[in-house]
Amino acid sequence: MNSLAPEIVVVGGSAGSVSIIIQLLEQLPETFPFALVLVIHRQKSVPSEMDKVFGFSSKMRVIEPNDKDFVVPNRVYLAPQNYHLLLEQDRTFSLDYSEAIHYSRPALDPAFESAADVYGPRAVGILLSGANQDGSQGLAYLVQRGGRALIQDPQSCEFPAMPLAALQVVSQAEVVKPADLNNRLFSL
Amino acid sequence: MSDGIDILPHEIDEIIQVIREQYGYDFMDYSRASFTRRVKHCMQRAGLKTMYELRYHLINEPSFFVWFLQTLTVNVTEMFRDPAFYRQLRDTVIPRLASYPIIKIWHAGCATGEEVYSMAIILKEAGLLDRTRIYATDINPANLEKARKGIVPLSAMKEYTANYIRSGGTEDFSSYYEAHPDHVVIRPDLLQKVLFSQHNLVTDQVFNEFQLICCRNVLIYFNKNLQNRVLHLLYDSLVPLGYLALGMKESLLFMEIRPEFEGVSEASKIFRRKH
Numbered sequence: 001m002n003s004l005a006p007e008i009v010v011v012g013g014s015a016g017s018v019s020i021i022i023q024l025l026e027q028l029p030e031t032f033p034f035a036l037v038l039v040i041h042r043q044k045s046v047p048s049e050m051d052k053v054f055g056f057s058s059k060m061r062v063i064e065p066n067d068k069d070f071v072v073p074n075r076v077y078l079a080p081q082n083y084h085l086l087l088e089q090d091r092t093f094s095l096d097y098s099e100a101i102h103y104s105r106p107a108l109d110p111a112f113e114s115a116a117d118v119y120g121p122r123a124v125g126i127l128l129s130g131a132n133q134d135g136s137q138g139l140a141y142l143v144q145r146g147g148r149a150l151i152q153d154p155q156s157c158e159f160p161a162m163p164l165a166a167l168q169v170v171s172q173a174e175v176v177k178p179a180d181l182n183n184r185l186f187s188l
Numbered sequence: 189m190s191d192g193i194d195i196l197p198h199e200i201d202e203i204i205q206v207i208r209e210q211y212g213y214d215f216m217d218y219s220r221a222s223f224t225r226r227v228k229h230c231m232q233r234a235g236l237k238t239m240y241e242l243r244y245h246l247i248n249e250p251s252f253f254v255w256f257l258q259t260l261t262v263n264v265t266e267m268f269r270d271p272a273f274y275r276q277l278r279d280t281v282i283p284r285l286a287s288y289p290i291i292k293i294w295h296a297g298c299a300t301g302e303e304v305y306s307m308a309i310i311l312k313e314a315g316l317l318d319r320t321r322i323y324a325t326d327i328n329p330a331n332l333e334k335a336r337k338g339i340v341p342l343s344a345m346k347e348y349t350a351n352y353i354r355s356g357g358t359e360d361f362s363s364y365y366e367a368h369p370d371h372v373v374i375r376p377d378l379l380q381k382v383l384f385s386q387h388n389l390v391t392d393q394v395f396n397e398f399q400l401i402c403c404r405n406v407l408i409y410f411n412k413n414l415q416n417r418v419l420h421l422l423y424d425s426l427v428p429l430g431y432l433a434l435g436m437k438e439s440l441l442f443m444e445i446r447p448e449f450e451g452v453s454e455a456s457k458i459f460r461r462k463h
Binding site for chain 2: 069
């Protein structure tokens with residue numbers, strides 16, 4: 001494992017992850033040196049207040065980035081509905097409307113993968129509770145590119161399928177209990 | 189990617205070069221992250237493992253390129269995608285268009301036509317379709333061929349019907365198509381005023397003047413340079429006070445052309461050419 005300070009932290013979650021993310025945001029310090037990017041499986045055509053729900057927890061604005069917005073540290077981003085979220089070499093977000101992956105758009109795999117391509121060892125991927133296989137491939141790729149992976153302890157998950165699938169292919173990942181998540185993240 | 193296909197940035201440059209020199213399509217200023225994903229997607233579908241193989245096929249098999257181009261571009265679309273946008277269109281833009289004797293609309297990057305069908309339905313309901321001409325263009329000829337037929341998979345209709353209702357539609361949605369066992373066909377009279385033709389936003393020029401241009405979720409595949417260039421082209425294709433509709437997460441904010449537009453709906457990303 002490397003000891004470089006993370007520049008980007010991508011958190012991927014699905015069913016059962018929202019309460020964990022709220023807790024993560026509630027315990028977030030006022031300043032942190034990386035961009036925190038939340039990618040969550042969400043419905044696509046109905047109005048969503050998820051950004052406001054998370055904003056309330058973190059006491060800071062949660063931004064649903066527009067295409068080609070700059071990625072800025074000390075900010076919390078939420079992948080918008082109905083797009084895949086990608087990262088570009090010039091540290092901007094890029095949105096993509098290609099096919100759903102694992103029935104999801106946004107999907108976790110492309111976000112992890114493109115973060116790995118751009119940030120390499122300065123990328124951290126966190127995979128939370130969920131009921132399908134999304135995120136495994138992307139997290140494996142992120143680790144292969146020198147990044148670090150944290151996976152929610154399946155025993156603590158409402159829906160453990162996603163973490164279990166990831167643990168099968170990302171042997172270097174660290175298993176973390178929700179209560180330890182913030183401590184672990186900020187000691188990287 | 190853990191599916192075994194690994195692409196280095198300079199290899200993507202080489203592929204782009206081959207395509208440009210041999211076939212005249214220029215992907216240099218496409219958004220690199222999604223373009224790379226698309227190339228991997230093509231390689232996976234074709235069963236190619238290395239960039240060497242991909243280059244070989246591109247150079248030696250023009251028929252492979254035809255397939256590659258069709259698969260490379262993102263052709264995903266929906267009817268009444270983002271119902272809130274269509275509601276805004278009905279409420280704000282369409283009534284203004286009614287004042288023109290002939291209404292001209294351009295769908296730039298129409299993919300397989302679902303948004304064009306949606307527009308035709310809205311115009312029909314506003315009583316304006318008869319004096320409208322819709323130009324629907326795409327880079328991908330296979331998309332246009334599909335779009336002309338008006339065929340939509342039946343499996344998508346439940347969602348599209350819900351979208352239609354959320355967009356403020358009050359008619360019986362099924363009256364707009366003929367149902368078959370696994371697909372529906374959009375009523376031909378809805379497409380009578382639509383002209384589908386090939387146009388490449390990267391290399392082609394202004395070809396007409398429009399009161400409304402829909403270019404939704406097309407610019408996301410371009411880098412900022414190319415976005416700037418294409419926005420100039422779109423601006424030049426609008427009449428003064430003409431409308432430009434972008435995707436819900438596309439912004440003019442950092443674009444050179446921004447001062448020439450005023451916002452009509454910030455949430456739905458509808459803009460208007462100032463003068």
